[in-house]
Amino acid sequence: MSSPDLHEAPFAALDLSSDSEHSTPQSDSEALSRRERKAQFRLNKHRTDAYAAFLRSENLQSTAHLFDPRPRKTLCIINLGLGAAGCATSSRLEQVFSAFAGFERVVLKHNKPFSFARFRSGDEAKVAYDAVHEKPCDVFGGKLLFIEYLTHVQFARLADHEPQSSQVLDESRGLFYVPDFITKSEEQMIMQSIRDDEERELRMRGIQNDAQSDKWFKIQDRFVKHYGHSFDYHTKHVGDASLAASLELPAWIRPYIERIRSAVPSYTCQPDQLTIQRYPPGSGIAFHADSHTAFTDTLVIVSLGTPVQMDFRKPGADCFTSVDLQPRSLVLMTGEARYGWEHAIRIRRSDLIDGTVRKRCERWSLTLRTISQSLECSCSYSALCDSNDAMVRDLRTHKHAKTQITQGSV
Incomplete structure (x- = not known):
């Protein structure tokens, strides 16, 4: 089987030749410093490794049909999963995204290197994307998180895929x-x-x-x-x-x-x-x-x-x-x-x-x-x-508090 084609992914083609630690420094004032070049090289390497692991986990050759360049309400965190990359948990992932307006829930699949964060709208998801994508995340020890937008169908495909040959609804x-x-x-x-x-x-x-x-x-x-x-x-x-x-x-x-x-x-x-x-x-x-x-x-x-x-x-x-x-x-x-x-x-x-x-x-x-x-x-x-939606959790908390008050007054 041919190797995954990373160049078909929605992010820019990863040409690392100009980011090599052995590149000749440019002489003009816009040239990156040696430290900046090393940081850029490491970023590109982390990105390449993260997407390659994602493709391997789903036996895919390309991400071209999975992700959408337009803001969508579902974010896929490429390199943070449950029981796999990043050792994520629902509570830790919620720490990252619950501060943003419109946050609904996170979804993790066991032993997958990726996870999801869902928002009420694409515009609200974009605010979180801009704040978190390719930036150090304190909750995960400064780890850089790589994020993509998914359509509804692709979210379900990744979250609930069942490799069964026939699924007739009867x-x-x-x-x-x-x-x-x-x-x-x-x-x-x-x-x-x-x-x-x-x-x-x-x-x-x-x-x-x-x-x-x-x-x-x-x-x-x-x-x-x-x-x-x-x-x-x-x-x-x-x-x-x-x-x-x-x-x-x-x-x-x-x-x-x-x-x-x-x-x-x-x-x-x-x-x-x-x-x-x-x-x-x-x-x-x-x-x-x-x-x-x-x-x-x-x-x-x-x-x-x-x-x-x-x-x-x-x-x-x-x-x-x-x-x-x-x-x-x-x-x-x-x-x-x-x-x-x-x-x-x-x-x-x-x-x-x-x-x-x-x-x-x-x-x-x-x-x-x-x-x-x-x-x-x-x-x-x-x-x-929707069991893990923020709104539903709030409803459960409110219901529990109301029950406690009612029982206390009896």
């Missing part, structure tokens, strides 16, 4: 699809119940104009409404209770919860959160995995109205599949399908199904979740897990 991996979960008449009854609830809420507020109702929220081009608990689309976690239409699930949904148990016997959850979504033609939702710590291990989606294609991907293994969600069908995600795969509805006005273009019309969905009281997750899908 019931064995936690994806259940039940066609005709409800009848046409039940579908109509549900839609009428949604309208009745809305009219009742408007009357209770003394509001006559539907547009003034504050319990429907527009998220991009779709409309959402929550029962039991709201969902905060900024934090991607449980939201303020005042944003829910009701703190209880509507009565009309309860008979269908029992039916889920009959359709999928392994379903033992007692859902306490319902999200109703209305998708106008052409709208969709980006690839995502629902928060691991906000909700327990099972999600249920019932489709109403018209069909749509839902896509699933497992970034860590470059796997992709689609499910054609027919009206009145049910999708249940648990285990690997819930934690290790993302799902999405592409933003477009038609789907290509078996070679035929099918136009989209308005679709509704009912999503049932169960709130996680522990705010913990111990899954093995680091790229999609």
Whole structure:
């Protein structure tokens, strides 16, 4: 096998000939001092060694397709890993990055020479990058850290890669699809119940104009409404209770919860959160995995109205599949399908199904979740897990403190 091609990496080609300790000093005033030349030589050597170790660890020939020159929210620390280069730990790595605004979490993989730091945005990650990249790090004894930006998919590829030959998403991996979960008449009854609830809420507020109702929220081009608990689309976690239409699930949904148990016997959850979504033609939702710590291990989606294609991907293994969600069908995600795969509805006005273009019309969905009281997750899908996010740790600390106060007052 040919040696790794470092010259294809996104950093400058490493030409060390001019940095050799035996180079002839330049005579003009801009020439580097002997000490500076030695420092530059050592920097280039450390950089070359670090990237070479990274390539070897992943059996790669080049980093050209891994890293992005543009700021991204995920930083890859090339030469600092767990049980390998640098003897990093989560707590020590957090010492380096938690001082920067927007920091969310660090991710380390055992016996890998690299690690990750995630931020809310690329701009916030850039501030940390500029401050830490190729600069001595006191937390690690003055070690120079080499940092790159990763795209979301490449982060998952490096963090969760599993060298398996086949990864079909089916019931064995936690994806259940039940066609005709409800009848046409039940579908109509549900839609009428949604309208009745809305009219009742408007009357209770003394509001006559539907547009003034504050319990429907527009998220991009779709409309959402929550029962039991709201969902905060900024934090991607449980939201303020005042944003829910009701703190209880509507009565009309309860008979269908029992039916889920009959359709999928392994379903033992007692859902306490319902999200109703209305998708106008052409709208969709980006690839995502629902928060691991906000909700327990099972999600249920019932489709109403018209069909749509839902896509699933497992970034860590470059796997992709689609499910054609027919009206009145049910999708249940648990285990690997819930934690290790993302799902999405592409933003477009038609789907290509078996070679035929099918136009989209308005679709509704009912999503049932169960709130996680522990705010913990111990899954093995680091790229999609938020258990170590700074915000989630703060939520756990606040919850623990509140519990202590409550117990002390009893």
